[in-house]
Amino acid sequence: MPKQTFFNLTSEKQKQIIDVAINEFSQSTFNEVKISDIISKAKIPRSSFYDYFEDKKDLYKYIILIIREEKMKYMEPALTEQQESFFERLRGLFKAGAEFAASKPEFEKLANKMFENMEIIYEIFGTEELDMSSAYESMLMKGVEAGEIRSDIDIKFIAKSIHILTSNLMLESFEGSKETLSEAIQKTTKNIINFIKFGIAK
Template sequence: MPTKTFFNLSDAKRERLIDVATKEFSEKSLNEASINAIIKSASISRGSFYQYFENKEDLYFYIVKTIKSDSEELFKQELKKADGDIFVGFRNYFPHLLINMMEEPNANFYKQLFLHMDYRATKEVAPEELSSHEEGSIETKKSVFSFVNRTQLQVDSVQELNKLMRLITSIMMHEIIEGFARDYSQEKIKANFYQKLNWLEFGAKK
């Protein structure tokens, strides 16, 4: 995360640095993006950059958090509307996620992110309370899990519900990656995700 020095900058200087960095990361992957290009365009020194951020990755994932919609809250709202049905909740949540990621002003940034996705990027982009794989994180997920109607599911514990939610999230992320890679429309991506979600909910066997 940025240092206090970064937040002590004027709004104009902070916004310029973030805008320049976002443009660089929208045109290149994290590995290919250049700190030199960022500091040159932002008119700051390399020394100043490291007073604001620990490294390039620190800046990158700060931008991810900045442009990311409030996906956790939105997902909870969709679960409430669905009376705790996680399959309906995910179906209604997914289009909102696609709009945030695949339409301007964030589309090119997310395209680079998804086409070069790694473990940390997956955790940062997915709804925060669904992204962690550690068992110890289950307590932090109760705010989401409390909205799930578990009587509809073949799960015997919060741990099993955690695994199911992560499975659906993994499918969701995969479809977005494939969508960016193959230049699919949002409708095509939704259709692919809904098909797999239907298989999971109703079974693929006749």
């Protein structure tokens, strides 16, 4: 996280630095982005950068947290919806992700570059912090209580499977595709839900 000296800056100056960094990370992968370019375009001395952040990873992590916070504003209604079925909530979750990507093009570009180098994301955050399994567990339990999902399923296993399935398929559906992230999410959502709901048995 940024140092207190960063938060002591005016909101306008903070935004200027973050906007420049977002633009840089949306144009190039993490390894390609240079601190020298960020400080030059943000019009701050190199010494000031290290007064604000520990290093490039510290800045990158903060930006990802900002994006995740913004994304949760879109996801929260789907996660808390009580009236819809499990599969409608799941569809709503994926739809919210697509809407977020479409409404925040600068974040979408950064996400595209992030997908090109997921190793750095796992290095910075670890795997647990990016794990959606707990949210899926809650949704599954509500589905069982509502009688729409079998009560004999292993909820933790299914939740983890959905997390792995969605994470990998969403990523793979975009890699090498000419579609936007939003289009890729929408296209993959239907196939994922049909697979989870109906399986492959005849």
